[in-house]
Amino acid sequence: MTSAADAVAEAHRREWAYVLAATVRVTRDLDEAEEAVQDAYLRALERWARDGVPDRPGAWLTTVARRVALNGVRHREVLRRKLPLLVEPEAAGPPEPAGPIPDDRLRLVFTCCHPALAQEAQIALTLRLVCGVATADIAHAFLVPEPTMAARITRAKKKIAAASIPYAVPAAADLPARVSVVLTVVHLLFSAGHTASTGADLVRDELTARALDLARMLRALLPADTEVAGLLALLLVHQARRVTRTDTAGRLLRLADQDRARWDTALIAEADRLVVEALKTGPPGRFSVQAAIAALHAQAPSYAETDWPQILTLYDVLLGLWPSPVVALNRAVALSMVDGPAAALAEVARLEAGGRLAGYRYLPATKADLLRRLGRDAEAAEAYRAALDLSDNAVEQEFLAARLS
Numbered sequence: 090m091t092s093a094a095d096a097v098a099e100a101h102r103r104e105w106a107y108v109l110a111a112t113v114r115v116t117r118d119l120d121e122a123e124e125a126v127q128d129a130y131l132r133a134l135e136r137w138a139r140d141g142v143p144d145r146p147g148a149w150l151t152t153v154a155r156r157v158a159l160n161g162v163r164h165r166e167v168l169r170r171k172l173p174l175l176v177e178p179e180a181a182g183p184p185e186p187a188g189p190i191p192d193d194r195l196r197l198v199f200t201c202c203h204p205a206l207a208q209e210a211q212i213a214l215t216l217r218l219v220c221g222v223a224t225a226d227i228a229h230a231f232l233v234p235e236p237t238m239a240a241r242i243t244r245a246k247k248k249i250a251a252a253s254i255p256y257a258v259p260a261a262a263d264l265p266a267r268v269s270v271v272l273t274v275v276h277l278l279f280s281a282g283h284t285a286s287t288g289a290d291l292v293r294d295e296l297t298a299r300a301l302d303l304a305r306m307l308r309a310l311l312p313a314d315t316e317v318a319g320l321l322a323l324l325l326v327h328q329a330r331r332v333t334r335t336d337t338a339g340r341l342l343r344l345a346d347q348d349r350a351r352w353d354t355a356l357i358a359e360a361d362r363l364v365v366e367a368l369k370t371g372p373p374g375r376f377s378v379q380a381a382i383a384a385l386h387a388q389a390p391s392y393a394e395t396d397w398p399q400i401l402t403l404y405d406v407l408l409g410l411w412p413s414p415v416v417a418l419n420r421a422v423a424l425s426m427v428d429g430p431a432a433a434l435a436e437v438a439r440l441e442a443g444g445r446l447a448g449y450r451y452l453p454a455t456k457a458d459l460l461r462r463l464g465r466d467a468e469a470a471e472a473y474r475a476a477l478d479l480s481d482n483a484v485e486q487e488f489l490a491a492r493l494s
Contacts, residue, residue: 092142093133093134093138093142094134096133096137096142097130097133097146097148097318097472099146100130100133100146100319101130101145101221101304102221102293102295103147103295104146104147104150105204106194106197106220106221106299107147107151107193107194108126108129108147108151108154108413109123109126109154109197109218109221110157110193110194110196110197111124111151111155111193112126112151112154112155113197114193115155115158115159116158116161116162116374119201119218119249120246121161121162122154122158123218123323124161125154125157125158125161126150126154128153128157129150129151129153129154129157130150132153133146133150133153142348144163145212162343166396166460169239175449176354178488180342189272192305193258194299195303195306195310196403197215198215198220198303199264199267199271201214201215201218202215202267202270202271202274203249204266204267205248205249205252206249208270208273209231209241210241210242210244210245211240211245211270211274212246212270212273212274212277213231213242213245214242214245214246215274216230216274216278216281217242218276220274220296220299222277222278222296223287224239224242225286225287226281226285226287226374227277227281229286229287230277230280230286232282232445232446232449236299238470250373261363264310264311265311265314268307268314268317269316272316272317272320272376273322274479275300275307275324276300276324276376278296278300279296279297279300279304279324279327281293281296281298282294282296282297282298283297283327283483284482285482286479286481286482287482288481288482288483289483289484290339290484291334291335291341291482291484291485292331292334297324297327297328297331300398301321301324301325301326301328302438304317304324305321306372307320307321308321313370315366315368315370315371315374315377316367316374316375316376316377318363318364318366318367318370319363319364319367319374319375319376319377319378319379319380320380321360322359322360322361322363322364322375322376322377322380322383322384323360323361323376323379323380323383325356325357326356326357326360326380326383326384326386326387328353328354328356329352329354329356329387330347330353330355330387331345331353332351333347333348333349333351333352334347335484339484340397340484340488340491341485341487341488344386344392345392349391352387357384357388360380360383360384361385364377364380364381367380368381373410375407375410375411378403378406378407378410379407381403382400382403382407383406385399385403386400395426397426397427398425398427400426401420401423401424401426401427404416404419404420404423405420407420408420414440414443414445414446415446415449415451417436417440418437418440418446418449418455420436421433421436421437421440421455421459422455424436425459425462430459430460430462430463431480433459434456434463437452437455437456437459440452449479449486450476450479450480450485452475452476452477453472453473453479454472454473454489456469456472457471457472457473457492461492462471470492470493473492473493474493476489477489477490478491
């Protein structure tokens with residue numbers, strides 16, 4: 090790979106959302122904006138190889154993408170009458186009013202989370218187009234095959250076009266109704282970066298950083314929303330453990346094996362304040378309860394000294410708020426620490442029989458760990474192999490393979 094190609098790849102990882110967000114303000118159409126941005130990246134491959142990488146790759150890509158988009162608008166008969174309203178000065182003209190949302194990316198997240206679309210389609214479309222998450226990773230988050238997710242995203246885009254849904258910033262009064270979906274998007278974005286489903290690295294820092302950035306902006310925008318506080322707290326606790334999740338050789342370390350002295354205490358303290366505020370201010374919500382669980386893990390002096398009974402209680406609350414099989418699987422882990430691995434294995438067996446977690450690698454991985462703790466090594470090895478077959482992340486694969494050796 091050439092240096093120019095490396096720079097384009099890096100710009101794609103870091104700048105995609107910025108460039109697309111700026112371009113869609115010209116087109117008011119995500120399909121057209123996406124095409125223009127893709128065109129800009131293709132031009133960058135040629136121009137940067139010939140002329141060198143610009144000092145500000147994101148600004149270069151934004152300028153080219155917006156120019157391509159404007160040319161496209163000018164040549165479309167159906168949009169020509171709107172041109173006077175769409176044309177924006179290339180140079181130092183006054184910026185478009187930002188409205189109630191101070192960041193283009195966040196504005197686009199709200200825009201894509203349009204209530205005319207099914208909630209799952211809102212989330213998938215936003216993750217793909219605004220956050221730049223690969224369709225394969227979104228499919229993994231929803232536990233569906235990649236072609237299925239690709240088809241859902243395509244249908245969502247067609248529905249937007251057919252219904253002429255405007256890509257407009259919602260009014261301030263409409264923001265609270267869309268917050269729930271937006272929080273889910275930000276959480277999934279962080280999750281996609283926290284443990285990458287594919288690739289050579291365990292973490293994709295550009296995604297976690299983007300999610301944290303969006304969560305902080307949401308917090309500034311909606312300071313009274315307890316679920317916003319809960320989500321930010323949850324992300325902060327996970328981020329606080331970032332450097333201890335792998336060893337110096339890049340091998341995965343379980344929570345029980347991590348060096349707690351290296352956790353970021355400032356982030357954990359900030360998260361604690363948010364959790365207390367969220368739980369005191371309003372009824373517990375999905376994210377505030379998840380954050381409370383994460384905070385309990387962070388406060389424990391050691392894995393063995395974790396307040397597992399309290400965590401199990403919180404998982405019971407969380408299951409009532411959010412009856413997800415993934416939550417049930419996580420609850421099984423807490424149950425194993427309170428009532429022993431046999432009790433948890435029975436819960437895992439029920440989830441396995443239900444079939445909703447088929448293809449979810451953490452189901453056989455959890456089962457394997459429980460079987461190992463029960464001394465059923467041959468069955469544990471079989472479950473580890475099943476988890477290994479489902480994992481596409483090299484760090485996780487190495488960890489699971491080591492369990493088999």
